[in-house]
Amino acid sequence: xxxxxxxxxxxxxxxxxxxxxxxxxxxxxxxxxxxxxxxxxxxxxxxxxxxxxxxxxxxxxxxxxxxxxxxxxxxxxxxxxxxxxxxxxxxxxx
Amino acid sequence: xxxxxxxxxxxxxxxxxxxxxxxxxxxxxxxxxxxxxxxxxxxxxxxxxxxxxxxxxxxxxxxxxxxxxxxxxxxxxxxxxxxxxxxxxxxxxxxxxxxxxxxxxxxxxxxxxxxxxxxxxxxxxxxxxxxxxxxxxxxxxxxxxxxxxxxxxxxxxxxxxxxxxxxxxxxxxxxxxxxxxxxxxxxxxxxxxxxxxxxxxxxxxxxxxxx
Numbered sequence: 144x145x146x147x148x149x150x151x152x153x154x155x156x157x158x159x160x161x162x163x164x165x166x167x168x169x170x171x172x173x174x175x176x177x178x179x180x181x182x183x184x185x186x187x188x189x190x191x192x193x194x195x196x197x198x199x200x201x202x203x204x205x206x207x208x209x210x211x212x213x214x215x216x217x218x219x220x221x222x223x224x225x226x227x228x229x230x231x232x233x234x235x236x237x
Numbered sequence: 238x239x240x241x242x243x244x245x246x247x248x249x250x251x252x253x254x255x256x257x258x259x260x261x262x263x264x265x266x267x268x269x270x271x272x273x274x275x276x277x278x279x280x281x282x283x284x285x286x287x288x289x290x291x292x293x294x295x296x297x298x299x300x301x302x303x304x305x306x307x308x309x310x311x312x313x314x315x316x317x318x319x320x321x322x323x324x325x326x327x328x329x330x331x332x333x334x335x336x337x338x339x340x341x342x343x344x345x346x347x348x349x350x351x352x353x354x355x356x357x358x359x360x361x362x363x364x365x366x367x368x369x370x371x372x373x374x375x376x377x378x379x380x381x382x383x384x385x386x387x388x389x390x391x392x393x394x395x396x397x398x399x400x401x402x403x404x405x406x407x408x409x410x411x412x413x414x415x416x417x418x419x420x421x422x423x424x425x426x427x428x429x430x431x432x433x434x435x436x437x438x439x440x441x442x443x444x445x446x447x448x
Contacts, residue, residue, distance in 0.1 A: 148363075164357070165353065165354045177267060193396055214363065216360075218345065
């Protein structure tokens with residue numbers, strides 16, 4: 144079984160065990176809610192946030208492609224880093 | 238695993254989120270109750286049950302099905318489903334000859350109003366990197382083997398366009414009501430990584446289908 148197949152199978156299995164599972168940890172839910180709330184309040188647009196998220200995800204993937212490793216469901220780590228970066232750029236958190 | 242992803246107790250994500258929330262609360266930009274409300278909405282109220290109602294209606298109401306295929310954004314809004322990340326929604330229909338599969342190769346674009354937030358595997362590199370290059374292999378990972386003559390169409394979601402798969406209505410469901418049909422439509426089938434089992438074999442799987 145290839146590494147990619149194995150990684151996907153692990154994630155599929157995790158989703159099966161907990162079908163309604165949206166967040167893996169309370170901090171993920173909190174980070175999501177903070178981003179959505181600030182976006183709804185007009186501090187940034189969701190598109191601006193998505194651009195940072197795509198950049199974080201892409202950077203991680205270039206490392207994975209180089210090292211031949213697969214992810215373990217760390218999406219919200221990218222999400223949080225994207226949020227921190229955007230808030231910093233916007234001068235919202237000083 | 239890359240070194241920069243290791244976290245200590247002080248700089249781990251939970252601690253960073255807590256610090257961020259404290260600063261933003263102090264600045265009056267957020268409050269705990271508003272965050273709780275958002276989490277509640279996405280954990281319990283916005284989810285694949287919405288999409289299942291759309292699919293069940295499309296199966297039982299041919300005029301609605303036409304409207305859904307013509308303009309999914311307005312057709313789902315008829316049922317009250319709209320909101321963030323609903324943008325421009327496109328419905329694609331599975332048949333005995335065409336199987337549609339949805340992915341977001343860049344990040345995690347997904348039709349929130351009808352499916353809620355995406356599952357972990359949808360956001361994974363393993364899924365995103367292979368759904369386009371080896372869709373049949375990915376489907377096999379989900380336990381779905383398609384006949385060679387079935388054409389697989391892969392849709393790459395973006396900030397502009399989101400997709401909802403209308404799965405095939407299983408045989409043996411002719412007498413079922415729209416509500417009962419909505420109960421058998423799974424999230425995975427609306428992303429295109431699964432088919433919906435016929436009623437007889439579905440019972441074994443009822444734990445998973447429940448939402």
